[in-house]
Amino acid sequence: MEDKYVIAKRIALELRDGDLVNLGIGTPTLVADFIPSDRHVTLQSENGIVGIGPLSETPTGSVNAGGNAATIANGGSFIDSALSFSLIRGGHVDVTVLGALEVDREGSLASWIIPGKKVPGMGGAMDLVVGAKKVIIATTHTNSGKPKILNRCSLPLTAYRQVDLIVTELAVIAVEKDGLRLLEVHPNHTIEEIVALTEAPLRVDGVVPMKGVETE
């Protein structure tokens, strides 16, 4: 299974029946494909859909936050951007899943700008990270071999100390008050490997195999 699917599948297990969830662009979007069938999860799209359905191959007049043709699920609604961000900022969204350039031991996130190189903008990410009850980061563990989970983010922040959980293709890491705790490790890898690929220190007592991974 490709890394991004490993990440998406694991994150889907974090979603609870009845949750209102916002999925970011890229790997986070894939989480929708892995939500267990016994859980009713409502997906919000920040451009103004509560209850977004599967993508459409033909134009529908509506789009998701990535600009792709979108459908609406049964019971869904269209709202304006002020109400959409009231849901987000007001704590009505249970979980948001977002990508990262860097995330650090304090739970700060950098995801919207590489100064001088790439300046896409923050879009709705700053509001989502501040407002959602639970912030899950979906990211590859490293970028070209360099750790993305750092002592301190070097890039401009999306938000200061808001991340709750980091899920990579190798591990699941919780952000606790006093630092990061390694919760789960992919069964094909060791705790030592994860520690070596992570710049921030990890507490490693009580680590279990990564859930949702099929071992061969």
Place this chain on the structure above:
Amino acid sequence: MKRFVRADEIKSFLKDGMTIMVGGFLANGSPERLITAVLEAGVVNLTIIANDGGWEDRGVGRLIVARRVARLVASHIGTNPAAGRLMQSGEMAVTLVPQGTLVERIRAKGAGLGGVLTPTGLGTVVAEGKPILSVGGKDWLLEEPLGADLALLGGAIADRHGNLAYRGSQRNFNPIMALAADIVVAEPYEILPELDPECVITPYPLVDYVLEG
């Protein structure tokens, strides 16, 4: 609503250097005919307030590619490579605003409020130079209201009074921008005799002009 207008009539509302809000999210719900009319009018040095930079061939992206925009206020420009290039070269100033803050600043202007106190952006570059107020034991960033000379709305279904409803996700920033500009022009897909009063999102007193079919 004052009256229905043809696209070429909006020239009389346009001038160099003005500030224009344009509805839409990645061009979904952007008024393409009105944007074409702005292009054809030849105005330059515009300040554009929009959710994003659109695409190079759609939405406000067309104004950016045509170099009519001196200053862009948006939450995201990643889908329009021209916007990134013009920003890096210094030809277009870009102010990036978190999306929820952007819409709420516009709403504040239109709702007669003096600003927005938001947690979004605290501890980031977004907070630089802005007042931080403590209310209820928590810190909040003060963000100022944001208005415009002209708002161009899309994604609409109008009635003969100028009431507006919106198609699907094309509502986005449109009804908020309807509150916050001196002149508001809407581009509907269709004009019905009457909208169901319970379905009207933007009531007609907020709309100055509606583009004819």
